[in-house]
Amino acid sequence: MDALAIDDVAQAVQADYNLSATLHASARMFDGALDHGHVLFNPDMPGLPIVANDWVAAMLAGFSGGARIGEVLAGLPEQIDLGQALDVIEYLEGQGFLRARPTPARYTAAEFSTDSSRAMGIWVHVNNHCNLDCDYCFVDKFKSTMNPETVARTVEHIRSTVESRKLREVLVKFAGGEPTLSLATMMDFHDRLEEALRPLGTRVNFGILTNGTILYPPLLEFIKRAGATVAISLDGYGAETHDIFRVYRKSRKGSWDKIIANIEILKSHRVPISINATISEQSCSSLPQLLTWIAQNGFRTRIGVVRQPGGSWASGDRREEYARLTSAVNAAFETAFTELEKPQYSVDLKNGLGICELHFDTPTTTAPCGIATNHIVIQDDGALASCPMTTREFTVPAGPDLFAAARLTFPHDPTDRNSDDEKNCLDCQWFPVCTSGCSVTNLRIKGKAFTISPLHAFYDYVIPRYLVFFGRKLLQTAQRRGQEDFIILGVEQSAMGGMQ
Numbered sequence: 354m355d356a357l358a359i360d361d362v363a364q365a366v367q368a369d370y371n372l373s374a375t376l377h378a379s380a381r382m383f384d385g386a387l388d389h390g391h392v393l394f395n396p397d398m399p400g401l402p403i404v405a406n407d408w409v410a411a412m413l414a415g416f417s418g419g420a421r422i423g424e425v426l427a428g429l430p431e432q433i434d435l436g437q438a439l440d441v442i443e444y445l446e447g448q449g450f451l452r453a454r455p456t457p458a459r460y461t462a463a464e465f466s467t468d469s470s471r472a473m474g475i476w477v478h479v480n481n482h483c484n485l486d487c488d489y490c491f492v493d494k495f496k497s498t499m500n501p502e503t504v505a506r507t508v509e510h511i512r513s514t515v516e517s518r519k520l521r522e523v524l525v526k527f528a529g530g531e532p533t534l535s536l537a538t539m540m541d542f543h544d545r546l547e548e549a550l551r552p553l554g555t556r557v558n559f560g561i562l563t564n565g566t567i568l569y570p571p572l573l574e575f576i577k578r579a580g581a582t583v584a585i586s587l588d589g590y591g592a593e594t595h596d597i598f599r600v601y602r603k604s605r606k607g608s609w610d611k612i613i614a615n616i617e618i619l620k621s622h623r624v625p626i627s628i629n630a631t632i633s634e635q636s637c638s639s640l641p642q643l644l645t646w647i648a649q650n651g652f653r654t655r656i657g658v659v660r661q662p663g664g665s666w667a668s669g670d671r672r673e674e675y676a677r678l679t680s681a682v683n684a685a686f687e688t689a690f691t692e693l694e695k696p697q698y699s700v701d702l703k704n705g706l707g708i709c710e711l712h713f714d715t716p717t718t719t720a721p722c723g724i725a726t727n728h729i730v731i732q733d734d735g736a737l738a739s740c741p742m743t744t745r746e747f748t749v750p751a752g753p754d755l756f757a758a759a760r761l762t763f764p765h766d767p768t769d770r771n772s773d774d775e776k777n778c779l780d781c782q783w784f785p786v787c788t789s790g791c792s793v794t795n796l797r798i799k800g801k802a803f804t805i806s807p808l809h810a811f812y813d814y815v816i817p818r819y820l821v822f823f824g825r826k827l828l829q830t831a832q833r834r835g836q837e838d839f840i841i842l843g844v845e846q847s848a849m850g851g852m853q
Contacts, residue, residue, distance in 0.1 A: 404831075
């Protein structure tokens with residue numbers, strides 16, 4: 354296109370815009386064709402996937418390898434309003450789909466940092482014992498409960514960290530062991546912390562991570578008083594799969610029936626419920642039923658994959674074991690996504706369905722879980738561990754700056770990744786989404802914290818499959834709202850989301 358033609362486009366759009374400027378479509382962008390439009394996702398930019406109509410996707414593809422704005426506008430079909438197309442280009446540039454410079458060939462991993470943290474998540478292991486005996490559990494259990502002195506000291510450490518770091522939000526998750534076996538300790542911790550943080554104006558939220566087998570009136574009243582979310586661990590849907598591993602310690606009986614009865618009680622009291630599911634090769638067959646049941650009840654969920662097949666952390670060549678695991682899990686997810694894509698199922702795309710440690714809204718280039726930064730794990734003895742999976746292994750004393758203490762729990766460099774002469778996570782399109790997966794699993798199985806995950810085949814399947822699922826559900830939401838003719842759809846009804 355010559356300069357005169359660009360001038361003609363400028364006159365047509367009547368906009369003071371540099372149409373000779375060159376923009377580049379992100380080389381990392383995912384573009385998945387749907388029955389109607391395309392789902393677009395930027396793995397290295399904040400923001401959930403969007404759905405664009407066909408001419409927007411075609412226009413975006415016109416910038417592949419770099420192109421002048423005027424050239425791309427001039428190539429659009431005559432029926433497309435050029436002013437509107439220019440608005441779309443501005444939006445796509447703001448969202449990182451279009452960029453002033455070509456995409457770098459390789460990602461750059463970041464170092465651990467808490468400088469910009471304004472929130473802190475804390476796992477408080479109020480005890481270390483449990484009434485269940487799950488084969489794959491990562492906690493080395495023995496009877497131990499956080500004493501009042503440790504509660505008071507830990508609360509003071511949280512208060513001083515909040516004050517010195519000027520934190521806006523704290524999320525406390527009571528864990529164990531089985532925390533519901535230690536109600537008095539949870540109540541003491543809750544009351545002390547609320548009193549300590551009240552003068553600072555920091556928002557504090559509480560959750561209870563439980564196996565769901567215990568519920569009695571004083572516990573229910575505490576849950577309601579604390580406004581706590583109850584996260585219940587399940588391994589599948591129905592006793593046949595859930596009870597494979599989740600059995601009572603003494604009787605060896607399954608726990609499914611009791612958990613479902615307790616969930617109904619919590620629902621009747623309008624307690625917020627989320628489901629933390631860990632699926633394995635043995636239990637994944639019921640994943641479709643589990644996810645549809647979760648959707649029908651409006652629960653939030655995070656679906657994890659068991660990290661140590663066979664209940665073993667043995668290192669060495671375990672490729673066949675992980676290949677069997679990921680093959681079974683991938684097939685289960687495919688069936689589940691296909692079922693959930695039916696219009697009768699409504700899914701909270703922003704908050705309702707999490708998968709492992711994957712980040713679809715906020716990219717990270719350090720570690721996916723906040724290990725050694727703003728994810729604090731406090732044992733019942735008050736010491737800090739790097740992760741719930743590493744309690745009693747390598748711990749450090751807590752102190753008045755919990756972020757600084759947490760950094761000492763995991764002495765590994767997140768920038769030390771694969772060498773240049775092998776397949777490298779930094780070359781993978783999905784690096785900011787999975788960030789090499791669970792670093793503790795990598796360290797135990799492969800001897801290096803930041804390397805290609807033994808669950809790589811699962812991530813490689815589930816990330817693009819989830820994006821297509823996300824796009825299809827966005828389209829269904831638009832259809833219910835009568836947005837049959839759209840330009841761009843998004844979860845957030847702002848900017849270009851749902852633009853007609």
